[in-house]
Amino acid sequence: MTRDSSRPAKAQRHLTIVIKLGTSSIVSESTHQPLLAILSSIVETVVKLRQDGHRVVLVSSGAIGVGMRRMGVKDRGKTLAGVQALAAIGQGRLIALWDQLFTQLEQPIAQVLLTRGEVSDRTRYLNACNTLAELLSMGVVPIVNENDTVSVSEIKFGDNDTLSAITAAMIHADYLFLMTDVDCLYTANPRKDPAAQPVPVVSDVALIRQSVSVKSSGSALGTGGMETKLIAAELASGAGVTTVITNSKTPASISSIIAYNLLHPPDAPAGDASRPLHTVFLPKPNPLADRKWWILHGLHSAGTIVVDEGAHRALSRRESGGRLLPAGVLAVQGTFAQQQAVTIVVRRRGGEHADRLRRSASELMAVPTPGEYTPDQVPGTPSGTPAASAMALQHRMAALGTASAVSAEREGEDLEADGEWEEVEVGKGLSNYNSWEIDKVKGLKSSQIEGVLGYADSEHVAGNITLRILA
Numbered sequence: 001m002t003r004d005s006s007r008p009a010k011a012q013r014h015l016t017i018v019i020k021l022g023t024s025s026i027v028s029e030s031t032h033q034p035l036l037a038i039l040s041s042i043v044e045t046v047v048k049l050r051q052d053g054h055r056v057v058l059v060s061s062g063a064i065g066v067g068m069r070r071m072g073v074k075d076r077g078k079t080l081a082g083v084q085a086l087a088a089i090g091q092g093r094l095i096a097l098w099d100q101l102f103t104q105l106e107q108p109i110a111q112v113l114l115t116r117g118e119v120s121d122r123t124r125y126l127n128a129c130n131t132l133a134e135l136l137s138m139g140v141v142p143i144v145n146e147n148d149t150v151s152v153s154e155i156k157f158g159d160n161d162t163l164s165a166i167t168a169a170m171i172h173a174d175y176l177f178l179m180t181d182v183d184c185l186y187t188a189n190p191r192k193d194p195a196a197q198p199v200p201v202v203s204d205v206a207l208i209r210q211s212v213s214v215k216s217s218g219s220a221l222g223t224g225g226m227e228t229k230l231i232a233a234e235l236a237s238g239a240g241v242t243t244v245i246t247n248s249k250t251p252a253s254i255s256s257i258i259a260y261n262l263l264h265p266p267d268a269p270a271g272d273a274s275r276p277l278h279t280v281f282l283p284k285p286n287p288l289a290d291r292k293w294w295i296l297h298g299l300h301s302a303g304t305i306v307v308d309e310g311a312h313r314a315l316s317r318r319e320s321g322g323r324l325l326p327a328g329v330l331a332v333q334g335t336f337a338q339q340q341a342v343t344i345v346v347r348r349r350g351g352e353h354a355d356r357l358r359r360s361a362s363e364l365m366a367v368p369t370p371g372e373y374t375p376d377q378v379p380g381t382p383s384g385t386p387a388a389s390a391m392a393l394q395h396r397m398a399a400l401g402t403a404s405a406v407s408a409e410r411e412g413e414d415l416e417a418d419g420e421w422e423e424v425e426v427g428k429g430l431s432n433y434n435s436w437e438i439d440k441v442k443g444l445k446s447s448q449i450e451g452v453l454g455y456a457d458s459e460h461v462a463g464n465i466t467l468r469i470l471a
């Protein structure tokens with residue numbers, strides 16, 4: 001099973017498009033009845049896009065809402081098993097509804113249910129990528145949802161915004177459309193703040209998170225909100241995908257948004273009356289290669305390798321090739337096997353750094369532009385996100401394995417625990433030895449590995465490291 005990691009140049013006219021519909025776009029919040037007008041309009045739009053030669057994937061929430069309607073219950077209940085049961089009841093009906101609607105226009109569909117477990121396992125991930133690619137080449141519209149029935153916290157995406165960004169990366173999509181109940185991203189919640197202004201173009205998602213207030217928590221049934229959309233946009237942007245936020249009530253605008261963005265440069269003057277209302281998040285100019293993106297965002301870390309500042313500096317140089325020598329390793333945390341993903345943490349003196357770091361755990365959250373982490377690219381400079389960006393967000397990003405969020409959390413704790421030294425997460429990689437072996441050879445020269453272990457599989461203890469540079 002192989003997958004070409006190069007990104008083929010795509011003819012602009014034949015795009016790969018992921019369209020994500022949240023629960024609030026699929027079922028009524030009060031009655032949980034399916035919103036047939038929106039669903040039908042989406043179907044017509046998707047079929048039109050297919051006729052224009054585009055390849056389309058839908059990411060559809062709504063299983064739990066449809067299950068609630070079927071069972072006549074008013075809320076999701078409190079137990080995990082109860083929610084999973086509702087999802088199991090609803091998912092079949094949801095896909096049947098999509099199939100009925102698409103069948104009217106003779107468009108075949110497929111159901112694809114994923115959990116983070118599939119994404120974390122390289123073989124299953126590649127199988128899912130290959131299946132999606134095959135379905136698209138067969139002219140089918142895959143309809144993706146989280147496999148809620150088996151999804152528990154460790155393997156849960158939790159919100160379909162994140163799932164849609166991962167899906168978009170898996171299929172090298174050109175566009176990810178996050179359809180929602182507002183027209184675009186605003187500088188504040190437009191329902192509460194009359195001064196809220198639309199944000200038309202975002203070239204740096206990390207920066208925009210500093211300047212807009214996105215504390216809305218999403219709909220009554222869904223789990224996402226504007227925060228998770230920004231996280232999704234950031235993940236997608238790092239994979240080279242253009243993300244659009246627009247209103248799910250007007251799906252037909254998807255085609256006009258694509259047409260507008262093909263014809264107008266992103267820096268076209270604001271106030272163009274012909275511009276459909278939407279926010280476009282531009283892709284990173286240097287997206288991460290497939291494997292690095294997957295290591296950073298797909299993999300769960302099985303443990304931690306703590307390195308000194310010298311090793312961190314060495315890793316940040318292009319010549320290191322993202323490979324870590326044993327000499328700079330200070331400690332190993334957790335139990336992991338060879339070739340499992342590990343978090344790289346640098347231990348450094350608090351001192352003059354400490355105040356600044358305490359002041360702004362959030363600054364570290366602001367670096368998470370994945371393309372800026374790699375040793376073979378110019379390091380980015382932290383730019384800051386409001387600390388109030390909330391534990392929930394950090395928690396979610398930590399669950400994603402997003403380096404910066406974990407750092408922010410970790411730093412807060414470590415600085416409290418130890419005024420002198422701090423440990424800062426700086427990257428992720430794949431271990432070349434298991435945790436026990438790395439513990440044995442830590443601090444040694446590579447030439448000593450064989451003497452200690454009796455064998456030397458590699459002179460480096462970890463490789464494929466995607467790193468960020470600290471200020």
Ligand SMILES: N[C@@H](CCC(=O)OP(=O)(O)O)C(=O)O
Pocket residue numbers: 021022023024060061062063064065087145146148158159160161218221222223224225
């Ligand atoms: N997988 C769940 C939806 C998860 C969720 O809440 O997503 P969203 O409505 O996009 O925030 C379902 O089908 O009900």
